[in-house]
Amino acid sequence: MIKNLSRMSVLLFLVVLVLLVTGCEGQAPTNAWPSLSVYGDTVYASLGPRIVALDTSSGSQQWSFPPTDTKKGETYYAAPTEGTDGRLFVGSYSDKFYALEAKSGAEVWAFATLGSIVDSATVTNGVVYFGANDRYVYALSADKGQQKWQFAMQHWGWATPVYDRGQLYVGSMDHNLYCLNAENGTSLWQYTVQGAIASAPTVAGGTVYFGDFDRQIHALEAATGKELWQVTLSNWVWGTPALAGKTLYVGDLSGTVYALSAADGKQIWQFSTTGGVRASVIVSDGVVYAVSEGGMVYALDALSGKQKWVFTSEAAAKSGGFLSAPVVSGDTLYVVSGGEQIYAIAAASGTQKWVFNPAASKG
Numbered sequence: 001m002i003k004n005l006s007r008m009s010v011l012l013f014l015v016v017l018v019l020l021v022t023g024c025e026g027q028a029p030t031n032a033w034p035s036l037s038v039y040g041d042t043v044y045a046s047l048g049p050r051i052v053a054l055d056t057s058s059g060s061q062q063w064s065f066p067p068t069d070t071k072k073g074e075t076y077y078a079a080p081t082e083g084t085d086g087r088l089f090v091g092s093y094s095d096k097f098y099a100l101e102a103k104s105g106a107e108v109w110a111f112a113t114l115g116s117i118v119d120s121a122t123v124t125n126g127v128v129y130f131g132a133n134d135r136y137v138y139a140l141s142a143d144k145g146q147q148k149w150q151f152a153m154q155h156w157g158w159a160t161p162v163y164d165r166g167q168l169y170v171g172s173m174d175h176n177l178y179c180l181n182a183e184n185g186t187s188l189w190q191y192t193v194q195g196a197i198a199s200a201p202t203v204a205g206g207t208v209y210f211g212d213f214d215r216q217i218h219a220l221e222a223a224t225g226k227e228l229w230q231v232t233l234s235n236w237v238w239g240t241p242a243l244a245g246k247t248l249y250v251g252d253l254s255g256t257v258y259a260l261s262a263a264d265g266k267q268i269w270q271f272s273t274t275g276g277v278r279a280s281v282i283v284s285d286g287v288v289y290a291v292s293e294g295g296m297v298y299a300l301d302a303l304s305g306k307q308k309w310v311f312t313s314e315a316a317a318k319s320g321g322f323l324s325a326p327v328v329s330g331d332t333l334y335v336v337s338g339g340e341q342i343y344a345i346a347a348a349s350g351t352q353k354w355v356f357n358p359a360a361s362k363g
Contacts, residue, residue, distance in 0.1 A: 033077050033323040033324055033338065034046060034047045034048060034077060034323075034324065034336045034337070034338065034340050035077060035078060035079040035120070035324035035325070035336060036079055036324070036327060036334060036335075036336045036342065037079040037080055037081065037082070037120070037327060038056065038327045038329040038334055039082040039102070040056075041055065041056050041057070042054065042055065042056060042062065042102070043055075043056055043059075043334055043342065043344075044079070044080040044082075044088060044102075045079075045336055045342055046076035046077050046078055046079060046080065046090060047076070047336070047340040047358050048075050048076065048077070048340060049074075049075060049076075050064050050065060050066065050068075050076065050358075051064070051065045051076050051080060051090060051100075051105070052064050052065075052356075052358065053102075053105060054342065054356055056329060056330075056332065056334075056344070058354060059342070059344060059353075059354035059355065059356045061356070063104055063105035064105065065098075065100055065105040065107070067105075073094070074092045074093070074094035074096065075092065075093040075094055076090060076091075076092050076093065077093055077118060078090055078091045078092075078117055078118060078119050078120045078121070079120045079324065080100075080120070081120050081121045081122065081123050081128075082102060082123075083099075083123045083128075083142050084123075085142065085143070086101065086102050086103065087099050087100060087101060087102060087108060087142070088100045088101075088102045089121045089123055089128050089130075089142070090120075090121070091113075091116075091117025091118075091119075091120075091121065091130055091132070092116070092117060093116040093117065093118070094116065095112060095113050095114065095115060095116055095117075095132075095134075096110050096111070096112055096113070096117075097110065097111040097112075097113060097117060097121070097128075097130060097132075097138070097140070097145075098110050098111075099128075099142070099145060108145075109144060109145035110145070111138075111140055111145045111147070113132045113134050113136070113138070114132075114134035114136075115132045115133030115134030115135070115136075115156070116132065116133045117130060117131075117132050117133070118131075118133065118156075118157075118158045119131065119158055119159055119160045119199070119200070120160045121160065121161075122160060122161050122162060122163050122168075123142055124163045124182075126141065126142050126143065127139050127140070127141065127142060127148060127182070128140045128141075128142050128145075129161040129163065129168055129170075129182070130160070130161065131153075131156075131157025131158065131159060131160075131161060131170055131172070132156075132157055133156040133157065133158075135152060135153045135154065135155060135156060135157065135174075136150045136151060136152055136153065136157070137150065137151040137153065137157060137161060137168070137170055137178075137180065137185070138150050139182070139185060148185075149184055149185035150185065151178070151180055151185040151187070153172045153174055153176070153178070154172070154174035154176065155172055155173040155174030155175075155196075156172070156173040156174075157170065157172050157173070158171075158172075158173055158197075158198045158199070159171040159172070159197055159198060159199050159200050159201075160199070160200040161200070162200050162201055162202075162203050163182055164203040164222065166181070166182050166183065167179055167180065167181065167182055167188065167222070168180040168181075168182040169200075169201050169203055169208055169222075170200075171197030171198070171199065171200065171201060171210055171212075172196075172197055173196040173197065173198065174196075175192055175193050175194065175195060175196055175197065175212070176190045176191065176192050176193075176197070177190065177191045177193070177197060177201065177208070177210060177218075177220070177225075178190045179208075179222075179225060189224060189225035190225065191218075191220055191225045191227070193212045193214060193216060193218065194212070194214040194216070195212035195213030195214030195215070195216065195236070196212060196213040197210060197211075197212050197213075198213065198238050199211070199237075199238055199239050199240045199280060200240045201240065201241075202240055202241050202242065202243050202248075203222055204243050206221065206222050206223065207219055207220065207221065207222055207228065207262070208220045208221075208222045209241045209243065209248055209262070210240070210241065211233075211237025211238075211239070211240075211241060211250060211252075212236075212237060213236045213237070215232050215233045215234065215235055215236060215237065215252065216230050216231070216232055216233070216237070217230065217231050217233060217237065217241060217248070217250060217260065217265060218230045219262070219265065229264050229265045230265065231260065231265035231266075231267075233250075233252045233254070233256070233258060234252055234254035234256055235252040235253035235254035235256075235276070236252060236253045237250060237251075237252050237253075238252075238253065238278045238279070239251055239277065239278065239279050239280035239281060239325065240280040240325075241280075242280065242281050242282055242283045242288075243262060244283040244302060246261065246262050246263065247259050247260065247261065247262060247268060247302070248260045248261070248262045248265075249281050249283055249288050249302070250280075250281060251273075251277025251278075251279070251280075251281050251290055252276070252277060253276035253277070253278060254276065255272055255273045255274065255275055255276050255277055255292060255293075255294075256270050256271065256272055256273070256277070257270065257271045257273065257277060257281060257288065257290045257298070257300065257305070258270050259288075259302070259305060268305075269304065269305035270305065271290075271298070271300055271305045271307070273290060273292040273294065273296060273298060274292055274294035274296050275292035275293035275294025275295070275296060275317075275321050276292065276293045277290055277291070277292055277293075278293060278323050279291050279322060279323055279324050279325045279326070280325040281325075282325060282326055282327070282328060283302055284328040284347070286301070286302045286303070287299050287300065287301065287302060287308065287347070288300040288301075288302050288305075289326050289328065289333055289347075291321070291322030291323075291324075291325075291326055291335055292321055292322060293320060293321035293322070293323065294317055294321055295312060295313045295314065295315070295316035295317025295318070295321045295322065295337070296310055296311070296312055296313075296317075296321075296322075297310065297311040297312075297313075297322065297326065297333070297335055297343075297345060297350070298310050298311075299333075299347070299350060308350075309349060309350035310350065311343075311345050311350045311352070313337065313341075313343065315337065315339060315341060316337035316338070316339060316341065316343075318339070319337055319338040319339025319340075319341075320337070320338030320339070321337065321338060322335050322336070322337055322338070323338050324336060328347055331346065331347050331348065332344050332345065332346065332347055332353060333345045333346075333347045340357075340358050340359075341355055341356065341357050341358075342355065342356040343355050343356075
């Protein structure tokens with residue numbers, strides 16, 4: 001009962017927040033949004049009241065944070081990020097940011113913010129960068145969690161910062177994409193759009209690509225913020241565009257996956273799914289993987305957009321579908337549902353290998 005009330009409070013907050021920030025009609029989240037990451041032979045997943053580590057081959061649980069005999073009363077939705085020192089970095093929806101030992105889940109240090117942390121951190125050169133709903137972007141030392149700087153935005157920060165060549169690119173619910181000096185947090189430029197920005201940009205080849213809640217995909221010159229092109233899609237863009245070669249892949253809440261020319265934004269193909277595509281799509285070995293709120297996982301040919309296979313989960317559909325990005329590791333695709341079930345799926349065929357249900361776990 002307590003868990004259900006917690007989800008309801010998160011949902012109510014998000015509905016009000018999205019309507020206030022966007023000032024327009026659209027679809028707010030329908031459930032919690034568990035997310036995962038994969039490093040080596042371990043799946044790390046934030047599943048609301050806890051973070052778990054699972055074996056990639058079997059789905060068996062290795063550890064849980066906080067330990068099952070500890071009640072922190074916190075919630076976790078951001079996918080953990082692994083550093084180079086055997087540590088994981090993850091924020092909580094309860095205004096805390098943690099460094100954990102990747103092998104055991106033991107807490108190394110904690111840093112308090114004044115707002116919840118929705119998305120993942122970026123770790124590079126011994127520094128951890130993340131945004132929070134207290135309207136700040138933070139830079140902390142990875143070893144001790146000491147603050148190096150903070151940058152004030154005008155609204156909540158839901159998007160993972162992206163580091164590239166000494167610069168940090170971060171989107172905000174205040175309708176701005178900021179380019180910061182990663183060393184000291186000073187603003188180099190900012191670009192204002194007509195909708196909130198809820199996910200990380202993609203930075204490659206001197207260009208920044210990102211989407212917003214005004215149904216736009218933007219391409220900017222990374223050094224100056226000068227607009228190169230923009231295109232209008234059918235609905236809000238929540239996910240990060242995926243770049244493979246000269247093509248950009250992205251989904252929107254209409255349930256459409258698009259392939260666009262990275263040079264000018266012209267559409268190459270589109271594919272319709274069942275349910276909105278809120279999560280980022282990913283591309284691996286010529287295949288585009290997309291998940292939907294309808295509880296579907298799709299594998300599409302990257303060149304033609306033709307469906308290779310589809311995986312369907314009725315349990316996922318009943319719990320809000322799949323809201324966070326899938327991850328490919330080796331020959332396996334990993335996804336997590338709004339109901340906190342984690343699925344391992346054969347990337348080539350769409351056949352389920354295993355499923356982890358936290359409700360059945362005692363670990």
